[in-house]
Amino acid sequence: MKENDISFDIRGAAFEVQNELGPGLLESVYEAALCFELGQMGHQVKRQIGIPMRYKEIAFEIGFRVDLLVDDLVVVEIKSVETLLDVHHKQLMTYLKLSGRKLGLLINFNTPSLKGAIVRIVNEL
Numbered sequence: 001m002k003e004n005d006i007s008f009d010i011r012g013a014a015f016e017v018q019n020e021l022g023p024g025l026l027e028s029v030y031e032a033a034l035c036f037e038l039g040q041m042g043h044q045v046k047r048q049i050g051i052p053m054r055y056k057e058i059a060f061e062i063g064f065r066v067d068l069l070v071d072d073l074v075v076v077e078i079k080s081v082e083t084l085l086d087v088h089h090k091q092l093m094t095y096l097k098l099s100g101r102k103l104g105l106l107i108n109f110n111t112p113s114l115k116g117a118i119v120r121i122v123n124e125l
Contacts, residue, residue: 046068079107
C-alpha cells in the first residue's frame with residue numbers, strides 16, 4: 001500500500017474510534033483503540049516508537065517518540081485537546097523531517113465530530 005491508501009484507512013479507523021468513544025478521553029485511550037482498529041484492517045502498527053535522529057555529528061538513539069507508525073510509512077500524532085495549535089502542526093512536520101517519512105496525520109479526538117479535526121501533513125523531503 002502507498003501512503004494515500006494507508007491514510008484513507010487511518011481516517012476511517014479514526015472515525016470508528018470517535019463514534020464508539022466520543023470526545024474527552026486521554027490520548028492513550030484513543031491511541032490504543034486506533035491501533036486495534038488498524039490492526040483489524042491488516043496494518044502493521046507500532047506504538048510510541050522511538051525514532052533515532054542526528055544533530056550535526058551526534059547520533060541520538062531516541063530523538064523523539066511518535067504515537068503511531070503505520071506500515072512503517074505514515075506517522076500519526078494523536079491529540080485530545082480543545083484546539084489544535086500551530087505548534088502541533090509543526091511538531092508533526094518535524095517528526096516527518098527527522099524520520100524521513102513523507103506523510104503524517106494529526107488527529108484531535110477531543111471534538112464532537114472528527115470532521116475538520118484530522119490534518120494531513122506532507123513532507124516534500
